Amino acid sequence: MNTHTIDTSTPVISADAYDATAFFADPGAIAVVTGTTAPDAVALPSPDASTAELVAAAQEAGLRAVPAPFAETALVARPLLRRAGLPVPEGPLSYAIAPELTIRYAHPATSAVGSAGCLGENDTLLVTGTLHRVPWARAATAVVVLAAAPSGPVLFTFTPSQAVLTPGGNLAEEPRDDLHLATVEIPASQVRRIAPELLDEARLRAALARSALIAGAAERCVGLTVAHTAARIQFGRPLSRFQAVKQEEARLVEEAALVRAAVQAAAAPLDTGGPGAHFAVAAAKTQASASAAEIARIAHQLHGAIGITRLSPLRLATTRLWSWRDEDGDETYWARRLARPLTATSLWPALTTMP
Incomplete structure (x- = not known):
């Protein structure tokens, strides 16, 4: 083979x-x-x-x-x-x-x-x-x-x-x-x-595919940023030793983890179909698109000027994040689709029940 x-x-x-x-x-x-x-x-x-x-x-x-x-x-x-x-x-x-x-x-x-x-x-x-x-x-x-x-x-x-x-x-x-x-x-x-249901599934699959790509690019931003702050020496010590840098790195890891968790939670419901798949995928794309801008912002801030150069590997991740954020529906589009079917009585079960 x-x-x-x-x-x-x-x-x-x-x-x-x-x-x-x-x-x-x-x-x-x-x-x-x-x-x-x-x-x-x-x-x-x-x-x-x-x-x-x-x-x-x-x-x-x-x-x-x-x-x-x-x-x-x-x-x-x-x-x-x-x-x-x-x-x-x-x-x-x-x-x-x-x-x-x-x-x-x-x-x-x-x-x-x-x-x-x-x-x-x-x-x-x-x-x-x-x-x-x-x-x-x-x-x-x-x-x-x-x-x-x-x-x-x-x-x-x-x-x-x-x-x-x-x-x-x-x-x-x-x-x-x-x-x-x-x-x-x-x-x-x-x-x-x-059937119209397959048309809906196509939209969900496209959104989940883009969300999964965003999750991967987010992990790339985390890896590159952690490596850079550990290696870059400023005022006699690595950037990662400064408290402000540690706080921003923690936020970066948190945003990437949010995207990863939302994407992984949406995979199984798509195989079974039904309202649970719509809710899970809409939540995943909403979170992925919303987090993309913050992930790119923190990564570039901690890289400094070197991160925006064409030779920097960071741009391969962040330019994709900015692009994929809007493709197949941005966070506003999917947030509306996420919220539209919910009511005061169905909101809490939707948040606490496995799809």
Whole structure:
């Protein structure tokens, strides 16, 4: 069995130069992430792993700033495809939740009721519109799209080569590309009608994937900051010996622990589904996004000017924190979704009952 390796001890690799396709090319391979800070390799779980295992691996990817769409592939796209009953393509995958697309049936059925194209002889679709800021679209072998067809919600896949790609990126220089579809025909074999519950699950999976990445990047900030304050000598002693620095480090560790705990608590409920999954994931993304700014602030404050340079490894974590904080819903969005279903009588049971 082959082994693909990402070695994070090498210099930063730009997204365009990194061969993500080769990393995912062998579906039976064991993917390994290595780095200078860990003597043992970390194996990424198989596609049929539990959500808790996938979340743990996504945290590791966030910790090491892995330049590949691991979380998007393992935690979002593959589980959704399996739930919908579609085959899982080889290679890296991305996703888009796009209710704004214009979709009609390629082979309209004859009907005296409804407008032309509202029913089809089969599920072959004609799709028009733009998918905005699709994560890692240029590196993906396929994009999983959840959208609204005339008959209701659908899930379908297409390859980025079928669209016109406008390159883009986030603050961390990760690809966030626009895909323009001009009446693209999607064969019925790549389309599945889905229940609204799967559309909700897609949003939860995307938010949890981003939260897990934030948890990993937060751990990276803690490790780099503790190492820096221990090694940096100021006024004849390490920075870590100053009380003010100790207090800020304690706050940094506390925020990272809050994110980690919230993310880990959301993994199991997502496997079982139900209202508990919504509550747990909403709490995780709210906490992760809210803590991201504070974690980055403390880490940069304790690093001083060196922390904002491009050569500093800290920026690989903090620029991702700032980017991932807003992606797939920021803390305001998820706090509202967290609070909306709660009432005076249901608040305390929601806080004290295991999801």
